[in-house]
Amino acid sequence: MMTLAAEIDKNGTSPEKLLAPVLSAFWDEPESWTLETYRRHEGYEGLRKALAMSPDDLIAYVKDSGLRGRGGAGFPTGMKWQFIPQGDGKPHYLVVNADESEPGTCKDIPLLFANPHSLIEGIVIACYAIRSSHAFIYLRGEVVPVLRRLHEAVREAYEAGYLGTDIMGSGLDLELTVHAGAGAYICGEETALLDSLEGRRGQPRLRPPFPAVAGLYACPTVVNNVESIASVPAILNKGKDWFKSMGSEKSPGFTLYSLSGHVAGPGQYEAPLGVTLRQLLDISGGMRPGHRLKFWTPGGSSTPMFTEEHLDVPLDYEGVGAAGSMLGTKALQCFDETTCVVRAVTRWTEFYAHESCGKCTPCREGTYWLVQLLRDIEAGKGQMSDLDKLNDIADNINGKSFCALGDGAASPIFSSLKYFREEYEQHITGKGCPFDPAKSTVWADDKNAHRGVNA
Template sequence: MTQADGNEPEEYRPDPLTPVLTRRWLLPESWTLRHYTELGGYAALETALATDPADLVSLVKDSGLRGRGGAGFPTGMKWSFIPQPKPGEERTEANRDAPQFKPKYLVVNADEGEPGTCKDTPLMMADPHSLIEGCIITSYAIRANFCAIYIRGEIVHAIRRLHFAVREAYEAGHLGKDIHGTGFDLDIVVHAGAGAYICGEETALLDSLEGRRGQPRLKPPFPATAGLYAAPTVVNNVETIATVPSIVAGGKDWFRTMGRERSPGPKIYSLSGHVERPGQYEAPLGTTLRQLLEMAGGMKDGIPLKFWTPGGSSTPLFTDEHLDVPLDFEGAAEAGSMLGTTALMIFNETVSVPWAVMKWTEFYEHESCGKCTPCREGNYWLAGILRRMNEGRGTESDIDTLLDVCSNVLGRSFCALGDGAVSPITSGIKYFRQEFLDLCDRQPTQADDRGPAVLAGAH
């Protein structure tokens, strides 16, 4: 892997062996405009502003970039859904309320709140200008003049870094009126959320931005035609937008040299839990956990792997049998899970699966917005049953009850939070059913004062 030295030629083209998204992270004061421009920052913006917006949309579409927020929807295709006036079409009194003549908006989803997910926060801390440059290019491509970055309110340090970077971009002429003399105007607002996990769902995020309680909207209409303030809106994840400048700089063919055919490009994998060196690891899509563990120094203290999540707590669990599953959108799905946000939580043999599943379910119980009955009531009962089982007061029929409740939540909740909440339960029972049965057999006695944590096998 080559090391960038800050002396790249004026027409910088990334090398496939060079880190793309994380290449500036270890530099002193990497978050500053000076260091960003030293390593080719804002050169892609000059290229983009000299390109027709429709050609930028086609470039991103042809690159194969897919959303890095969990769903993996093709980014260029999402951009192409924004209605634009046809050549020669003019706004009149009769069509003035048509979507193509409404303002266009870009909203960046930086509300990183799912257990295990921790890639966007370090990106905004270490390299906020990559996000800002991506916002400017994306806004130009979809003809938007306003961008909102919706960031999780608890990460105050990242909010301050982002505010500082936005201010630097304004002072340098990258934001504001008549950017670089092109006549393109763009304002960016950094909006701090209030700590609701549900606002990571794009329509709940839009409601929150508009000053309402964050709850998911009925779709259709989709944000592409009726998003922020009922106007056409693109909602993309931080990592997705931060990837755009490198595609403009390097081109679609270069981007496709990394990853796999249907899931190209680099990806930030977040490793947490029982590994020697937890943290963020950039690698091509399709990298396996076995390879990532080698990069992270292996399992902590040499204790063998037991189970892990490929994409955060809302993705079905994997076991040590899945070490060689290609971690891209197709590979994870073919193995029975989802790539999600590539938040790999690694658990060794000391951890009880029912205990871990209970803790995740308690999170979803707390974070359910309450709008729909399956999620609101289902997570309440699932958490209650799991707590009772982990206290050693379960029965064998509880397992069937858990699966029955899960089936009534999956596919029936208003948004994907309900679907994600049942994933660790159903997959946990699928792979570790005996652990749940063992809890049913175990009855606490007065002589056993070790507490529910030990009874659950938690360490």
């Protein structure tokens, strides 16, 4: 595959042409979060067009656009809406999952901070489609500045007639509630989120029944990610064919890629699905000066890690899946050669052990024992048999836990042993981390990096 740099040399085009700013088009404008700024950029025009359609036609339109959920699984958004039974005589609910908590994932919070009205407009469109009169935004409670900004945007929307009764003369009534969670990673799982909204301890539910049949308050419920819903207004305003002109056949459209770690230009890069990490690094300035890529995650810490050999993997659902990982939330965490893989995986696993809700035995017990083994290996107290034991415990968690948290905890174990087993062995035979400044020449030119990278 030709790299972006080669394409620039050949065609004389700017690397920024690869990007597709839609949700992030005016993030850098003064007061980008206000209704006035949003209207100036065709805000609520998508809603106007949606209200001119019937709810069933609107669902079919979103389904035909090919929009897939941006929360990790990539499930078709229109199909999720279609699952809601009609004529059942029950209230229908829309719940927006804004409980962004995974290590490395940082797209929904910046979106809400800079452009909250894109979400609110998307919520009104979605509620019209599924015939809902009450929607909820479940926001991670620690992000207080975002909570305040979201409350202000909701107030503006009510005042302008985009929320409340008879919205834009359509007869649609809609109440929007912003709920701040208490900071539990497990509440990012949709059924645990619903339990939390209902005032109970956030723990995953047994399925079936699925939320589309018995969700919030045992009523039909759609649970969508922030970016999924915020992408809908642009599709209605500019057309499904415009949306499908970007990305790939099975993964159309634009999306936010969160680039972080040892890179020269971390941040949000909005591009069509199918872009590669090599292209994004070309745009952002590459790895930090004097260093090279060692390993990276395509979709946050719960997705199997990739290495330098995967730089040209298309970052869409099919491309990443074929390469052995998951696109997830498109959280591209990049680590250079100064990073100890064992230490990084240990920290991630400590996070999953801490955030396990404890409902199921494989996850509750498995993550605990993974942490014990990893800490021993990192400290130079491990044995070679521990590596097989790690793999065995991860296998007993993967696919056997109540929700996907267990799978996420197992992924870094499997992939790090696959690509960096030798580094694990060096910890055991060398009685400690080979990246320790006292034991390695790796740090000779950059001793302070160890403190920042592995602290």
